[in-house]
Amino acid sequence: MNRTFLIIGLTIILCAGFRNAVNIWNPPAHFPAPVYDFKKEPLTAEKVHLGKLLFYDPILSRDRSISCASCHSPFNAFAHTDHDLSHGIDDRIGTRNAPALMNLAWQREFMWDVASNHLHAQALAPITNPQEMDEQPENIIRKLNRSALYRQLFELSFGDTFITTSRIVVSLAQFQLTLISADSKYDRVMDGREQFTAQENNGYKLFRQHCATCHREPLFTNSEFHNNGLPGDPILKDAGKYTITQRPSDSLLFKVPTLRNVEYSYPYMHDGRFKTLYQVLGHYTGGISRSTTLAKELQQPIVLKPNEQTDLVAFLLTLSDRNFIFNPQHGPPRSKIFSPPPKD
Amino acid sequence: MKKFHRNGLHWVMVIALIAAAPKWWNQRVHQETSYRTAQFRPLWVVQPVKENMELQLLNGDTLKLEQLKFYVSHMTLLLNGKVMWRSDEEGQLIDALHPEKSSIRLPAIPCNELRFLVGLDSATNCSGNFNGALDPVHGMFWSWQSGFIHFKIEGTSTACTERNNRFQYHLGGYRKPYETSDTVSIPITSGESIGIPLHVDRYFSLCSPAQQGHVMSPGKNAKELFQHALKMFAP
Numbered sequence: 182m183n184r185t186f187l188i189i190g191l192t193i194i195l196c197a198g199f200r201n202a203v204n205i206w207n208p209p210a211h212f213p214a215p216v217y218d219f220k221k222e223p224l225t226a227e228k229v230h231l232g233k234l235l236f237y238d239p240i241l242s243r244d245r246s247i248s249c250a251s252c253h254s255p256f257n258a259f260a261h262t263d264h265d266l267s268h269g270i271d272d273r274i275g276t277r278n279a280p281a282l283m284n285l286a287w288q289r290e291f292m293w294d295v296a297s298n299h300l301h302a303q304a305l306a307p308i309t310n311p312q313e314m315d316e317q318p319e320n321i322i323r324k325l326n327r328s329a330l331y332r333q334l335f336e337l338s339f340g341d342t343f344i345t346t347s348r349i350v351v352s353l354a355q356f357q358l359t360l361i362s363a364d365s366k367y368d369r370v371m372d373g374r375e376q377f378t379a380q381e382n383n384g385y386k387l388f389r390q391h392c393a394t395c396h397r398e399p400l401f402t403n404s405e406f407h408n409n410g411l412p413g414d415p416i417l418k419d420a421g422k423y424t425i426t427q428r429p430s431d432s433l434l435f436k437v438p439t440l441r442n443v444e445y446s447y448p449y450m451h452d453g454r455f456k457t458l459y460q461v462l463g464h465y466t467g468g469i470s471r472s473t474t475l476a477k478e479l480q481q482p483i484v485l486k487p488n489e490q491t492d493l494v495a496f497l498l499t500l501s502d503r504n505f506i507f508n509p510q511h512g513p514p515r516s517k518i519f520s521p522p523p524k525d
Numbered sequence: 526m527k528k529f530h531r532n533g534l535h536w537v538m539v540i541a542l543i544a545a546a547p548k549w550w551n552q553r554v555h556q557e558t559s560y561r562t563a564q565f566r567p568l569w570v571v572q573p574v575k576e577n578m579e580l581q582l583l584n585g586d587t588l589k590l591e592q593l594k595f596y597v598s599h600m601t602l603l604l605n606g607k608v609m610w611r612s613d614e615e616g617q618l619i620d621a622l623h624p625e626k627s628s629i630r631l632p633a634i635p636c637n638e639l640r641f642l643v644g645l646d647s648a649t650n651c652s653g654n655f656n657g658a659l660d661p662v663h664g665m666f667w668s669w670q671s672g673f674i675h676f677k678i679e680g681t682s683t684a685c686t687e688r689n690n691r692f693q694y695h696l697g698g699y700r701k702p703y704e705t706s707d708t709v710s711i712p713i714t715s716g717e718s719i720g721i722p723l724h725v726d727r728y729f730s731l732c733s734p735a736q737q738g739h740v741m742s743p744g745k746n747a748k749e750l751f752q753h754a755l756k757m758f759a760p
Contacts, residue, residue: 296669296670298671298672299651299652299671300653301653301654302655302668302671303671305666306668306671309669317662318660318662322662345660346655346661347656347659347660354653425670426700427703427743427744
């Protein structure tokens with residue numbers, strides 16, 4: 182009898198330990214192994230929930246006016262369609278287009294110019310950027326400590342009410358890791374549940390011929406940095422990866438973005454200069470600016486007839502994942518936590 | 526079946542004991558090991574340096590130090606070249622102008638050399654770990670390019686032409702060829718505490734605030750000034 186209780190007790194303890202890890206991390210079977218180290222930092226429901234609240238809470242900005250979601254809206258695949266360049270605090274305008282957020286567990290480096298080397302570090306860049314949220318971690322910790330709800334959520338997530346920068350960025354990362362997009366028509370075609378139309382199929386062939394080296398399937402990015410031949414902006418004078426590494430060979434290199442949900446994540450390029458996919462194709466077929474660091478894949482001109490461009494766009498639209506865009510688990514939390522914002 | 530259950534339970538207990546043993550042993554070693562401190566002591570030639578103390582440069586200009594902070598990592602104790610102990614901490618932050626924040630704890634074991642990395646290695650820079658000494662609230666993390674400032678020297682100098690005569694050297698970077706971390710070796714003797722002199726004057730004999738008032742991003746200049754900063758540790 183005692184042995185039975187012991188076994189039941191051990192089973193309960195073991196199950197309790199794994200309770201929070203269940204059903205949060207469900208990587209698509211056709212994706213490669215993730216880069217993020219889940220052994221070091223396993224996902225838990227509590228941390229994901231806390232991270233989601235922080236993601237949508239303007240408390241992270243200096244004057245509580247903007248949140249992460251201000252520039253990373255779920256309905257734009259966590260990009261920002263209102264602005265070509267990021268719109269920050271006090272109506273300040275940044276220097277880069279807010280990139281779409283999805284499938285981040287498969288990325289090693291972040292930002293258009295390799296500025297963030299870890300998902301945990303990434304959140305600190307917009308938070309502390311004077312053009313974006315203009316806030317410092319110590320102030321955020323002070324503000325969060327004033328909230329009984331946040332103290333409780335940190336305790337639920339980490340075992341005590343101690344709020345640190347590390348715990349904030351880990352929670353934000355945990356929520357963002359759940360932003361997985363892998364249920365587009367493309368995915369359903371790949372696993373045999375649907376079929377491309379003839380037009381989409383032709384677009385897919387053209388895609389594989391001209392685009393797939395950099396926008397590699399199934400993530401539709403090779404996560405590398407390339408010079409895609411954009412003429413430099415005379416006002417922004419953005420040198421891309423060179424800004425960070427100071428290596429001449431990195432001049433004008435920018436991160437290859439994913440094409441998943443490209444229908445929702447306009448405008449395009451690091452400075453948001455193109456509003457439509459046809460403008461993007463116009464660049465690749467006739468607007469390449471040659472320089473010493475131009476990607477080797479773009480050395481030869483890409484030729485696409487108008488009907489081929491239409492077919493290619495038809496294929497790109499199969500990368501739209503409405504279940505991702507309208508997933509309520511990703512959307513704004515239903516909480517009174519944000520209003521009215523308490524003032525210092 | 527009964528026997529299997531009994532034996533199974535025994536095996537569970539044996540595995541649990543084996544799993545717990547290293548932790549128990551470490552705790553035991555930890556409890557039984559005595560420690561001593563190593564204190565970084567900033568000097569201007571032979572004079573101890575304090576925050577905002579007026580310091581005389583060779584050319585007659587003066588300067589005052591407001592910040593002298595740096596990371597140390599891979600702390601290792603050696604005896605005649607043989608490793609006796611190695612720290613498992615990812616990095617410790619030394620705030621050299623504040624004695625209460627400028628010491629490290631070392632085990633009191635036979636050794637005659639202390640070796641450590643000034644700065645943090647690239648793995649730590651890319652780890653996404655912001656706990657303890659690595660918390661950005663310490664002002665040693667560049668969020669705009671994800672990397673730690675390995676060495677921070679700030680203050681004012683009458684000769685510095687920057688605003689408010691302020692000089693700022695934020696020396697860091699982990700990407701080649703501009704990485705800023707290097708190993709230094711300090712000969713030590715036995716005793717309860719170790720004093721590690723930091724010859725601040727040597728740095729300012731090579732870096733003039735009048736010529737170069739600020740360096741605040743990784744690159745060639747940061748690497749060059751970091752090499753000058755390493756000279757503070759030379760015996």
